[in-house]
Amino acid sequence: MSTLMNCLGYGPHIRQARRDAYRENDRLMNARGNGNTTRITTGSKSEGLTGLYESDVDMIYVVEGIMCLENGVDSDKLPRETTVFTLNTGLCYHGHSRLNLCELYGDIIPSIIHDALCEDENGRVFLSSALFVDVANDRTSVPTEIRHERAGPSLPSSSGPFHTDNVFSLRCHCPVILSRWAERNRHWPPPDIVRKVVTMGSFVTPVGFKGSEYQDVEWRICFNTGENELMSCLNNTQVYIYVLLKMVVKDVLKPLKKEITSYTVKNIVLWLAENNPQAQFNESSLFYWLREGLEKLRTAILKIELPYYMIPKRNLMAACGLDEGQKCTWVNTITDMMNEVSNTLLRLPRIRKAIISHPEPLVWYNKKRVEMELLQLKLWNRREQYRDENGVVNRSDPMVQAIFSRIAELVIEVRKRMNREGSRLNDLIEIHYMMLM
Known part of the structure; x- marks a missing residue:
């Protein structure tokens, strides 16, 4: 069974390669960005468990210059320009909170935050999760992508074969919650990983508890980066x-x-x-x-x-x-x-088909498919490195040309074997796409 799982693309080598590629792509995209948000890939892609086109890419975009704090946590150590909210969990379901604006204001409050601020009946300012998503949807559209119907905190979009779930979020510092988690008696994870997860902090995402009377102003506390670390170990x-x-x-x-x-x-x-x-x-x-x-x-x-x-x-x-x-x-x-x-x-x-085709056809195809995916991940990041200020890729780069050439060779090899075994599929683009599913 372990051999089959490796052949299906769940082995440690390909998992690590995927994780590394998505981390590098996040780094490149954030370096190219304007600094207003930081992108972090999460979910199955960050876990290294799905192929390039196999499922949606889960991405969170963290609005910089904002911090949400548990009640009682001192804000004095934060940079002066930080806008601070406090978690008001009193009337919310476990793991959810309202965000009240503190007296500490940032020098410049991002418009995505400013336009989602509201006042309650007592004149206290809070951040509406529903308005925040609406503003994010209006301000972040890209001409080359298609936006789909909102799903919880996510703004799904697609561009060609890529489908992404985009969630805009805020950083959160909740040491009490994390210390409760860290202090549990456990067999796993080891102490060094526990400490690392605690240092990663948390986020709040704009979605309330289903059925709550106040879900439009509630936020959910999440631990995306910490969970990425846990899954990797x-x-x-x-x-x-x-x-x-x-x-x-x-x-x-x-x-x-x-x-x-x-x-x-x-x-x-x-x-x-x-x-x-x-x-x-x-x-x-x-x-x-x-x-x-x-x-x-x-x-x-x-x-x-x-x-x-x-x-x-x-x-x-x-x-x-x-x-x-x-x-x-x-x-x-x-x-x-x-x-x-x-x-x-x-x-x-998927397991049944693998059992039927094991061992020789499955092993042969898996070797080609893994090489294809590794090349595609390399190409993905290489192209990002060599975009000019207008976003145009330098196709004369020798590495990019070599990757394109080898990808074409692999697709032709797979098509030849498919044809020998009775398949009538000849579309190289379709075969390429199917190999990355």
């Missing part, structure tokens, strides 16, 4: 469990309204890792832990309850919109899968 078996559980949700349960998401599965795996000795997660125990993960997923659906890994009082299943009929169907399906043990994997289309 899972071992191979834990990563494979995460990937397989995501496949179960996507290909077997098939939620239509995001009643269960990849984020639900991520939190299940993080809890499993924290509560069990790391040495128990190995290749020979993969099916055991897959069954444990399925059981945790079944329990979350049955009880409509799953504590958020960073803030356990927040229930990730709260207001998920799961009705009784769907709940019963999913519980029965997962129970059947738990009883099937290894045959569970035959329900997953």
